[in-house]
Every structure is written in C-alpha cells, then in structure tokens.
Amino acid sequence: xxxxxxxxxxxxxxxxxxxxxxxxxxxxxxxxxxxxxxxxxxxxxxxxxxxxxxxxxxxxxxxxxxxxxxxxxxxxxxxxxxxxxxxxxxxxxxxxxxxxxxxxxxxxxxxxxxxxxxxxxxxxxxxxxxxxxxxxxxxxxxxxxxxxxxxxxxxxxxxxxxxxxxxxxxxxxxxxxxxxxxxxxxxxxxxxxxxxxxxxxxxxxxxxxxxxxxxxxxxxxxxxxxxxxxxxxxxxxxxxxxxxxxxxxxxxxxxxxxxxxxxxxxxxxxxxxxxxxxxxxxxxxxxxxxxxxxxxxxxxxxxxxxxxxxxxxxxxxxxxxxxxxxxxxxxxxxxxxxxxxxxxxxxxxxxxxxxxxxxxxxxxxxxxxxxxxxxxxxxxxxxxxxxxxxxxxxxxx
Numbered sequence: 564x565x566x567x568x569x570x571x572x573x574x575x576x577x578x579x580x581x582x583x584x585x586x587x588x589x590x591x592x593x594x595x596x597x598x599x600x601x602x603x604x605x606x607x608x609x610x611x612x613x614x615x616x617x618x619x620x621x622x623x624x625x626x627x628x629x630x631x632x633x634x635x636x637x638x639x640x641x642x643x644x645x646x647x648x649x650x651x652x653x654x655x656x657x658x659x660x661x662x663x664x665x666x667x668x669x670x671x672x673x674x675x676x677x678x679x680x681x682x683x684x685x686x687x688x689x690x691x692x693x694x695x696x697x698x699x700x701x702x703x704x705x706x707x708x709x710x711x712x713x714x715x716x717x718x719x720x721x722x723x724x725x726x727x728x729x730x731x732x733x734x735x736x737x738x739x740x741x742x743x744x745x746x747x748x749x750x751x752x753x754x755x756x757x758x759x760x761x762x763x764x765x766x767x768x769x770x771x772x773x774x775x776x777x778x779x780x781x782x783x784x785x786x787x788x789x790x791x792x793x794x795x796x797x798x799x800x801x802x803x804x805x806x807x808x809x810x811x812x813x814x815x816x817x818x819x820x821x822x823x824x825x826x827x828x829x830x831x832x833x834x835x836x837x838x839x840x841x842x843x844x845x846x847x848x849x850x851x852x853x854x855x856x857x858x859x860x861x862x863x864x865x866x867x868x869x870x871x872x873x874x875x876x877x878x879x880x881x882x883x884x885x886x887x888x889x890x891x892x893x894x895x896x897x898x899x900x901x902x903x904x905x906x907x908x909x910x911x912x913x914x915x916x917x918x919x920x921x922x923x924x925x926x927x928x929x930x931x932x933x934x935x936x937x938x939x940x941x942x943x944x945x946x947x948x949x950x951x952x953x954x955x956x957x958x959x960x
Contacts, residue, residue: 570958577675577717578938581605584616586716587931588656588679590705592759592835593788593892594631595798596622597656599663600927601674607940611743611932617667618924621659634684636835645684645704652682653709660714671715678934678954679720680926681705686834688732690827701733707957719934719954729949734832735762736953738777738945739936740929745918746770751885753876754915756925757893759785760834761872765880775946776879778830781822781871782838783893786864789840794857800865803898809862818850819843819867820874829879830947868893869902876907886911890922 567575577583582605589598601617634640634648656679664671681703688699707720723733741754741764752766761783765776784799791797791805800806822842824833843864847853855863876882887910893899894914904912914922921928937954944950 570960573717573958574938574956580675583675583935583938584673585931585934586660586674586677587927587929587934588660588677589927589930590652590656590680590682591926592636592683593784593799594623594628594635595892596620597659598924598927599660600924600931601663601667601669602928602931604932604935607936608943609743609746611935613744613928613932615921615924615928617663617669618921618927619663619666620923621663627655631682631684636685636839638836640684648682648684649704649706650709652705653707654713656705657710657713660710660716674716676934676938677710677714677716677718678722678930678937679705679707679710679718680722680930681707681720683834686734686832686836688832690831691833691837699727699732701727707955711957711959715959717959718957719937720957721955722930722933722953724955725951725953726949729951731949732830732832735764735777735779736933737762737926737929738764738775738948739943740925740932741766741777742772742775742943742945743932743936744920744928745888745915751881751883753880753885753887755872755887755889756891757783757868757872757889757896757899758891758926759783759788760838761868761893763872763876772943772945776829777946777948779832780875781825781833782864782868783891784868784896785835785838786840786843787861787868787896789835790843790857790860790864793840794860799892800861800896800898803865803896805858805861806865806898807862809856809858809860811866812850812852812855812859812863814850815846815852815855815860815863816866816870818846818852819863820870822846825871825874829875862898865896865898866902869899869906873903873906876910882907882910886913888913888915888918890915890920890925892923894922
C-alpha cells in the first residue's frame with residue numbers, strides 16, 4: 564500500500580475526528596468587517612451537534628472598503644486590481660484570524676480547519692446577465708491558499724462554485740445550515756437573514772426536506788446603506804435614527820415594489836448588481852419623487868425592505884402557526900423589524916438568539932458548518948437544490 568503524503572494524511576486525520584474545531588469566515592456585501600466564528604462540531608448531517616466557542620467581527624478600515632469598492636458589483640473593473648485583491652484579501656483575512664486567535668489565547672494548532680466564504684465582488688445568475696451562451700456565475704475573491712499558508716491551518720474555500728457547477732445559482736447557501744441547525748419537528752419556521760440582501764429558509768414542521776424553500780427575496784440593508792453613505796456619510800442607519808426622522812413616501816415605495824424581480828418565481832438570487840442606487844433613481848423618476856428629502860428616502864428604503872419581505876412570505880408561505888427567526892445586520896434595524904411585525908401581526912418574530920444562534924454570527928457559523936460537512940458529511944437532498952458537498956481544499960504546506 565502506497566503511503567499518503569503528509570498533507571493527505573493530515574486531511575484524513577482531521578476527517579476521522581469525531582469532534583472538530585473549525586473557524587467560519589464571512590465578509591458580506593455590506594463590507595463592514597470580517598465575521599470570525601470559532602465553532603466546535605460533533606458528528607455531521609442532521610445529527611450535528613454545534614457549539615459557538617468564540618465570535619468576533621473585526622471592522623474593516625475605510626481604506627480597505629475603498630479598495631474593494633473599486634471592483635465590487637461593477638460590470639467593468641480593473642483586471643489588475645481584481646488579481647491583486649484576490650491575493651491581498653486572502654492574506655489580510657489570515658492576519659485577522661491570527662489576531663482573533665491571539666486575543667482568544669488559542670493556538671492555530673488547536674484549530675482543525677478554516678472555512679472561508681471570501682469576498683463576493685460579482686454575482687451573475689443567468690436570469691440577470693442574459694448572455695445566451697453563458698451559465699450562472701459568481702465570483703468570490705480572497706484566495707484560500709493564502710489563508711492556509713499564512714495561518715498554517717487547513718482551509719476550505721470557494722463554496723459557491725460547486726453549487727453552480729451542479730446546476731444551482733451559487734446562492735443562497737443558508738439552507739444547508741438552516742436545515743441542519745434550525746429544523747424542529749412540529750414547528751413551522753422561517754429563518755430570515757437580513758444582510759445586504761434579504762434571504763430566507765422555510766422549514767416545514769413535518770421535516771419533509773423536499774418542501775424546504777431557500778431563496779433570496781430582495782434588498783436587505785444594501786439600499787439603505789448605500790443611501791446613508793451618499794447622503795449622510797455614514798456606513799449604515801444606526802438604530803434607525805435617520806429612518807425614524809423621515810416619512811415613508813408612498814408613491815416611491817409603490818414604484819420600488821413594482822420591480823419585476825420581486826414577483827419572479829422562487830428560488831432566485833440577486834445582489835447589489837441589481838439592487839443599487841441606480842434602481843432607486845429609476846423608481847424616483849417613475850414616481851416623480853426625485854426631490855424628496857434624504858431622511859424620507861432612508862425611511863422609504865427601510866419600508867421597502869420590510870414590505871418586500873412580508874409580501875414574499877404572505878404569497879409563498881402559510882403563516883398559520885409560523886415562527887420567524889431573524890439574523891444579519893437587519894435584525895438590529897428596529898424600523899425594519901417593527902414594520903415586519905406590523906405587517907405580520909399573527910406571526911411570532913424573534914432573532915436567532917431564541918434558537919441558541921448568535922444572529923450576528925449566523926453566516927460565519929454556516930460556513931464553518933459547510934466546512935465540517937465537506938470533511939466528513941454526505942450530500943443532503945433539500946428541495947430542488949444540488950445534492951453536493953462544497954468547498955475547495957487548501958493545505959498550509
């Protein structure tokens with residue numbers, strides 16, 4: 564028998580461990596910082612036992628945000644800048660991981676794997692790009708080899724490509740973690756993530772995985788944040804302070820809600836490539852609301868997020884005895900959550916703390932979970948989604 568090389572032997576040893584310590588990384592479209600979740604997993608699949616050991620969000624400096632924004636969600640970008648950022652972001656994320664481990668007094672050798680989402684710079688499902696000879700596509704940068712070599716920890720990355728290769732759109736991937744960690748027999752649940760884009764997973768209480776629905780809905784924070792940056796030089800509307808000072812402009816809200824993406828059949832995916840300030844400007848022109856105050860605009864965009872979410876839920880999910888658990892930055896937006904509760908008065912709404920999952924850490928936890936599945940799981944069939952394990956392996960040496 565030919566012996567395994569040292570890298571494959573190390574991989575084999577990790578995969579055989581009944582309990583693994585893994586780090587999940589998430590850097591979202593809001594570009595606010597890197598979420599780092601240190602997780603402990605025992606088992607895999609629907610029998611997975613999970614513990615969040617440590618969590619931190621390390622904010623990005625403004626200089627980093629500006630670098631990424633040069634290529635983010637742009638149909639045309641500097642190819643040299645994309646190439647340089649791919650290496651730079653991988654190395655920078657590795658430095659932030661080492662910083663977090665140092666603060667936690669944990670040695671890199673104690674961590675079995677890193678699962679890195681990378682930084683999305685362009686999401687292009689075929690429905691949106693409409694180039695006849697090209698498939699669904701998405702691009703996340705922040706090379707996994709750089710993360711592995713810099714930290715000395717085995718790294719799994721680029722999860723979305725396998726999903727696309729197997730016939731999906733590369734998003735949302737939340738359903739795999741939501742099913743494995745959020746499913747409860749006898750309870751109909753919606754796990755709603757309000758990040759840059761809002762997405763949800765519907766988990767029917769009969770545990771029939773063929774009925775699970777996971778889909779993007781529309782904008783979460785992306786339009787609110789973009790308008791805050793443009794008009795108030797703020798990265799986001801903290802505590803909805805701006806939204807509460809404004810008034811919802813009904814003609815503009817109706818123009819925004821008329822966008823055809825919102826009535827497309829689910830599952831579907833989207834991103835800032837579609838939901839951006841150009842779209843808002845078009846809606847303002849169509850509704851003759853170009854001259855509304857910036858406060859009214861923030862208030863209306865916040866109402867748009869809540870209305871698009873509630874409209875989707877009412878049209879696609881039976882709300883009888885339904886419980887909604889929120890996560891993402893939007894879970895801490897009192898205006899959006901307040902509107903959500905007003906429009907769904909008979910539905911229980913709480914954040915994912917009620918499930919024992921830190922709502923700020925949820926997406927980073929998801930990728931740690933996908934990393935655990937890549938190492939020791941088997942593909943799980945959920946609805947119409949590809950039955951695959953995801954992630955590319957990078958060895959530290």
